[in-house]
Amino acid sequence: MIHQWQLSRCFNIDDLRKLAKKRLPASLFGYIDGGSDDEYTLRANTSAFDRYSLMQKALVDVSEIDLSTTVLGKKIDWPVLCAPTGMSRMFHHEGERAVAREAAKSGTFYSLSTLSTTSIEDVGRETDGPKMFQVYVHKDRELSREFVQRAKSSGFDALCLTVDLPAHGNRERDLRTGMTLPPKLTAKSVLDVLLHPAWVYHYLTTDAIELANVAHKIREGSGEVSNLLQYVSKQFDPTVCWEDAEWMKSLWDGPFVVKGIMSVEDARRAVDIGASAIVISNHGGRQLDSSPATIEMLPKIADAVGGQIELILDSGIRRGTHVLKALALGADACMIGRSYLYGLAAGGQPGVARAIQLLRTEIELDMKLMGCRQLSDVTADCLYFRDQ
Numbered sequence: 001m002i003h004q005w006q007l008s009r010c011f012n013i014d015d016l017r018k019l020a021k022k023r024l025p026a027s028l029f030g031y032i033d034g035g036s037d038d039e040y041t042l043r044a045n046t047s048a049f050d051r052y053s054l055m056q057k058a059l060v061d062v063s064e065i066d067l068s069t070t071v072l073g074k075k076i077d078w079p080v081l082c083a084p085t086g087m088s089r090m091f092h093h094e095g096e097r098a099v100a101r102e103a104a105k106s107g108t109f110y111s112l113s114t115l116s117t118t119s120i121e122d123v124g125r126e127t128d129g130p131k132m133f134q135v136y137v138h139k140d141r142e143l144s145r146e147f148v149q150r151a152k153s154s155g156f157d158a159l160c161l162t163v164d165l166p167a168h169g170n171r172e173r174d175l176r177t178g179m180t181l182p183p184k185l186t187a188k189s190v191l192d193v194l195l196h197p198a199w200v201y202h203y204l205t206t207d208a209i210e211l212a213n214v215a216h217k218i219r220e221g222s223g224e225v226s227n228l229l230q231y232v233s234k235q236f237d238p239t240v241c242w243e244d245a246e247w248m249k250s251l252w253d254g255p256f257v258v259k260g261i262m263s264v265e266d267a268r269r270a271v272d273i274g275a276s277a278i279v280i281s282n283h284g285g286r287q288l289d290s291s292p293a294t295i296e297m298l299p300k301i302a303d304a305v306g307g308q309i310e311l312i313l314d315s316g317i318r319r320g321t322h323v324l325k326a327l328a329l330g331a332d333a334c335m336i337g338r339s340y341l342y343g344l345a346a347g348g349q350p351g352v353a354r355a356i357q358l359l360r361t362e363i364e365l366d367m368k369l370m371g372c373r374q375l376s377d378v379t380a381d382c383l384y385f386r387d388q
Contacts, residue, residue: 006347012318017033024196024345026192027179030177031171031174032342032345037172072276078106079334082110095116097123104128107129109132109158117211119212120213137240137248159257164260262280262297264304267301278311280298298329302329317335319359328382329380343355
């Protein structure tokens, strides 16, 4: 059992990561923590922030700091959104509910994944905070249409289409650990699992883990929950194109977000179809390895379409300084996924709260040290670029 004092001894996101590693069986921690191939992009997403330094202004009254901003038509209390992450109940039995509740308490968006282990309807009932539903264009177009209608009926405020998954990346950590969905006890994994009795207890005593939004389709097809990954793999459609993105937007009445943009050309196409925002993302380094870090692409994209569409930076954010560097380079907000999943795995909703508190406190303190009183003060003048 994780006690509050253990979370209080976590002083940054990496401390939560270490606690999550102790808490979880190796295959599940590897699923959160890993990337594709050699994990170059996974590492670069964070290390690329180091090429930028933050400048300070002296003798500025910073007794009051305002972190609030408006994203997707909603005023939020700080410029960080909770990204969609799949299958969260594998990492803690409270899963998506815990993250949704804590996002609402912290005054920001929660994004629910299509591949969640809590349904659209349950999350809609769980919180009245700002919510976004993440969707794919499936081979079964009627399933995509169904998801959109369910999100509307459940009070979601925005729809997010992920476009960087025409196929699954080569995630070698999962192959080595034998990661499966749902997790299975095997001769290889039994000892590791037995070393994590709290996780085993909750896994055995709470509702079975399933992909809650598609469970009915899986049962219609085979009646076996063991076919989850096979079903998901079959539903990803490599033929999806911009016309499909336009079709998806036509089904939704509110803010529409395209997630997985990594080029100026694609950013312009998103503007052309009338998207409200793009998420500059390489799926956290879990898809194409050796793709650029997202912070490297942000300035080019901001120069091309900044002011025409909202820009949200995803992937690699572990510090408040990372958020401020992204804002200075033209982002309107940032997204975190792994950062809150480490907290969730470490201690459920209190762990998510600790992750959010750490980042938010860092942002506020760093703004004081920079001499910035509000987010609009965080501009390119606050950066020094080290070209080496």
